[in-house]
Amino acid sequence: MAASVKTLALRTLCASTRNIQHVSRGRVKHSCCPAWVTVRRGYSDGTEGKNTHFGFETVPEEEKAERVYKVFESVAEKYDVMNDAMSLGIHRLWKDTLLHVMNPQPGLRLLDTAGGTGDISFRFLEYTRSMHERQQRQKARSSQTPSWRDIADNYASNQTDLPQSRAVVCDINKEMLKVGKQRAEKAGISTGLSWVVGDAEELPFDDDQFDIYTIAFGIRNVTHIEQALQEAVRVLKPGGRFLCLEFSKVSNPVLARLYDAYSFQMIPVLGEVIAGDWKSYQYLVESIRKFPDQETFKEMIEDAGLFCVKYFNLTGGVVSIHSGFKL
Amino acid sequence: MSQHVLRRLITGVFNVQRSETYRSALRVGSCVKINKRCRSDEVKGSESCQEFDVSILEFLVCPLSKKQLRYDENSNELINEEFGIAYPIIDGIPNMIPQDARMIQKTETSKNPSES
Numbered sequence A: 001m002a003a004s005v006k007t008l009a010l011r012t013l014c015a016s017t018r019n020i021q022h023v024s025r026g027r028v029k030h031s032c033c034p035a036w037v038t039v040r041r042g043y044s045d046g047t048e049g050k051n052t053h054f055g056f057e058t059v060p061e062e063e064k065a066e067r068v069y070k071v072f073e074s075v076a077e078k079y080d081v082m083n084d085a086m087s088l089g090i091h092r093l094w095k096d097t098l099l100h101v102m103n104p105q106p107g108l109r110l111l112d113t114a115g116g117t118g119d120i121s122f123r124f125l126e127y128t129r130s131m132h133e134r135q136q137r138q139k140a141r142s143s144q145t146p147s148w149r150d151i152a153d154n155y156a157s158n159q160t161d162l163p164q165s166r167a168v169v170c171d172i173n174k175e176m177l178k179v180g181k182q183r184a185e186k187a188g189i190s191t192g193l194s195w196v197v198g199d200a201e202e203l204p205f206d207d208d209q210f211d212i213y214t215i216a217f218g219i220r221n222v223t224h225i226e227q228a229l230q231e232a233v234r235v236l237k238p239g240g241r242f243l244c245l246e247f248s249k250v251s252n253p254v255l256a257r258l259y260d261a262y263s264f265q266m267i268p269v270l271g272e273v274i275a276g277d278w279k280s281y282q283y284l285v286e287s288i289r290k291f292p293d294q295e296t297f298k299e300m301i302e303d304a305g306l307f308c309v310k311y312f313n314l315t316g317g318v319v320s321i322h323s324g325f326k327l
Numbered sequence B: 001m002s003q004h005v006l007r008r009l010i011t012g013v014f015n016v017q018r019s020e021t022y023r024s025a026l027r028v029g030s031c032v033k034i035n036k037r038c039r040s041d042e043v044k045g046s047e048s049c050q051e052f053d054v055s056i057l058e059f060l061v062c063p064l065s066k067k068q069l070r071y072d073e074n075s076n077e078l079i080n081e082e083f084g085i086a087y088p089i090i091d092g093i094p095n096m097i098p099q100d101a102r103m104i105q106k107t108e109t110s111k112n113p114s115e116s
Helices: A002-031 A035-040 A061-087 A090-102 A119-142 A148-164 A174-187 A225-235 A253-275 A278-290 A294-304 B002-026 B030-040 B054-058
Strands: A051-054 A057-060 A109-113 A166-171 A193-197 A210-216 A236-247 A307-314 A319-325 B070-072 B077-080 B085-090
Touching: A051 A061, A051 A278, A057 A061, A061 A090, A061 A174, A061 A253, A061 A278, A090 A119, A090 A210, A090 A236, A090 A307, A090 A319, A109 A119, A109 A225, A119 A148, A119 A166, A119 A174, A119 A210, A166 A174, A174 A193, A210 A225, A225 A236, A225 A294, A236 A294, A253 A278, A294 A307, A294 A319
Parallel strands: A109 A166, A109 A210, A166 A193, A210 A236
Antiparallel strands: A051 A057, A236 A319, A307 A319, B070 B077, B077 B085
């Protein structure tokens, strides 16, 4: 009860101050558009008046991307710390589960969209590396009394196999990637990891390039989810897998009440105390409520052209993994 | 003795000031800025700044035209010849957002195309 009153008050406060900014910013943007550019994005004329949600607010579509950018720019430094604090470390288990569902074999290429600080990519490389080692050990065990020649051949093949697993982290926000790159340097992960600043709705990659496409806790921040899904289908190889880890609807009503109370009362407070940013974390919990539920999202993925779409609920539906294949 | 110490102190201060003015002059061009970091980060070696991994050019394309890009080492940019736009590479991370790309004009001036 208290949560809903608080959010209502916040909403009215914010709406009154932000409306003025919407109008002025909108006018400036339209005036500086060269002609050749509008040909490419012809549909934008039709959607100029369209609105979308930014948390519980309604904002013009053009604005959402900018505002999401600002949110993540301000939280980038403390992003990992906040994740641990908000989820009490459970986000690590969710991401580990994603990797287990993915079960990647060594030698695959991963596109980690909205990868930010690179959590999924690090886990992917770690997983494929340990799997590769395990396979080598099994091979060594199964071959009985290998000759010195066999052992020498094994050493030669080791060097060529290992660097093949490749992870590309793509995010629209430079600050998040910078933090991720520093983490990679500290952890000593250098081979097989690339960083690219790019838009999930307009990926800078060629068709049929990636074996696995993941988007973890990022798709709810995208303005046009259908477009991001279509881009995912485009860059996946035939037989490639799409995986999405995202907050979703909790089915159990008791758990739902507890979760709501925790989200709206604890998380913005934690955001203020640890990261010094109440509004960004208010946006984050509101955007979770605005995201479609498991079944609706499954239908959206099927509409984009993926097959065998399944979802797995984690922690009672707080988080769910959607998986689909490009066939 | 104290005079000698004082003289060393003063020349040291001047040396610092001189190197700082030298560095601020270098800060003019963005590509030159990356080179400056190379010189100062001698511990990591020059590899840490020109770290751009050319192997991603295998599948990295222009987000607008989906055509291959050319890596220009001098200006540290990825160039799409067809549209005449250049995507900057900052800290080894290519920035493939069209709004942040630079138009390569036939005249000397460059402006940012904005797309919405």
